[in-house]
Each structure stands twice: as C-alpha cells, then as structure tokens.
Amino acid sequence: xxxxxxxxxxxxxxxxxxxxxxxxxxxxxxxxxxxxxxxxxxxxxxxxxxxxxxxxxxxxxxxxxxxxxxxxxxxxxxxxxxxxxxxxxxxxxxxxxxxxxxxxxxxxxxxxxxxxxxxxxxxxxxxxxxxxxxxxxxxxxxxxxxxxxxxxxxxxxxxxxxxxxxxxxxxxxxxxxxxxxxxxxxxxxxxxxxxxxxxxxxxxxxxxx
Numbered sequence: 001x002x003x004x005x006x007x008x009x010x011x012x013x014x015x016x017x018x019x020x021x022x023x024x025x026x027x028x029x030x031x032x033x034x035x036x037x038x039x040x041x042x043x044x045x046x047x048x049x050x051x052x053x054x055x056x057x058x059x060x061x062x063x064x065x066x067x068x069x070x071x072x073x074x075x076x077x078x079x080x081x082x083x084x085x086x087x088x089x090x091x092x093x094x095x096x097x098x099x100x101x102x103x104x105x106x107x108x109x110x111x112x113x114x115x116x117x118x119x120x121x122x123x124x125x126x127x128x129x130x131x132x133x134x135x136x137x138x139x140x141x142x143x144x145x146x147x148x149x150x151x152x153x154x155x156x157x158x159x160x161x162x163x164x165x166x167x168x169x170x171x172x173x174x175x176x177x178x179x180x181x182x183x184x185x186x187x188x189x190x191x192x193x194x195x196x197x198x199x200x201x202x203x204x205x206x207x208x209x
C-alpha cells in the first residue's frame with residue numbers, strides 16, 4: 001500500500017511542481033532518436049523504451065507464486081493475480097505519463113554534465129524542484145520514495161524466486177533439493193529465501209563495484 005501511495009504522490013507532485021511542462025503532442029507523438037551512443041534504429045530504440053516501461057509492472061506476478069500460502073486460494077489467488085495486474089497497468093501507465101509531462105529537454109536529461117550525472121529520472125525530479133523553489137532538496141526526497149519502492153520490488157522478486165525454488169526443489173528438480181524445500185515453523189521456505197537473496201546479491205554486486 002505504501003508503494004502504491006508513493007507512486008501516486010510522484011505522478012501528481014512532479015508535473016505539478018514543474019514550471020515547464022511538455023505538451024500533449026510531445027508526450028504522445030515525440031520519438032527521440034538523438035543520443036551519444038550512435039543508435040539510430042527506431043525499432044531498437046522502441047524496444048529499449050518498452051523494456052523501461054515494463055519495469056512498472058515488475059513484481060505483480062508474486063500473487064501467483066504466493067497462491068499456495070493464501071487463505072481461500074481457489075478464490076483469493078485469482079483475485080490477487082488479476083487485481084495486481086490491473087493495478088500495475090493503470091498506476092504504472094499513470095506514473096509514466098506524469099513523469100513524461102515534466103520532460104522538456106531530453107538531450108540535457110541524458111547528458112553526463114547535468115546535476116544528476118546523466119540519470120534522467122533523478123534530473124527530472126531535481127530540476128522540477130530547483131526551478132520552482134531554487135533548490136533540488138524536494139527532488140532528492142522524491143528519490144527516497146523511488147528507492148523505497150525499488151526495495152519493495154526487490155522483496156517481491158525475492159519472494160517470487162524463493163517460492164519457485166521451493167516448488168522446483170519439492171519436485172526434486174534442483175541440486176540440493178532436500179535442503180531448499182524445507183520450511184520453518186511459520187511454513188516459510190527459509191533456505192530457499194536465503195538462496196534467492198544470495199543469488200540476487202551476487203547479480204547486483206558487479207553493478208555496485
């Protein structure tokens with residue numbers, strides 16, 4: 001619920017605070033192909049953009065993986081899956097629209113010489129508050145909301161991965177299956193959870209170095 005609230009705050013706050021807003025035509029028809037990487041293929045750029053927007057749907061599939069631990073799973077499981085998907089589509093689309101209306105200068109947002117070092121979302125937040133109030137502290141606070149949302153998405157992904165690992169190991173389809181499908185007193189596959197945490201940590205480590 002907190003994650004959803006944070007998204008609503010950002011999708012309303014950022015375009016409201018921004019002193020310069022993009023036009024409806026810009027938001028829905030502008031196709032930017034200018035970049036410093038020399039990528040000019042419109043289909044390729046479209047697929048990259050589609051991938052970024054797909055991240056707004058991240059984590060909704062946890063409802064499916066948690067069905068076995070849901071009370072009244074025959075009814076509440078499908079309800080959770082459908083509602084999670086519907087909410088993610090609507091709210092995710094609204095968030096993308098809200099942020100896009102605050103975008104006016106795409107090359108500057110992607111430039112490494114801006115205040116955020118080329119991180120477009122951070123620069124959008126920072127500029128919105130800096131141009132309105134003279135400093136970007138509000139933008140930094142908004143980034144904290146994003147960081148919390150990313151943390152919750154990470155928790156959701158770990159939850160999904162651990163339940164999949166548990167299901168596979170229960171059927172003997174993983175190395176050391178007898179270990180990964182063990183559950184604790186709360187019937188949580190604790191070893192599968194820590195396996196998922198460890199693998200996620202290892203995958204994120206090269207990015208942090």
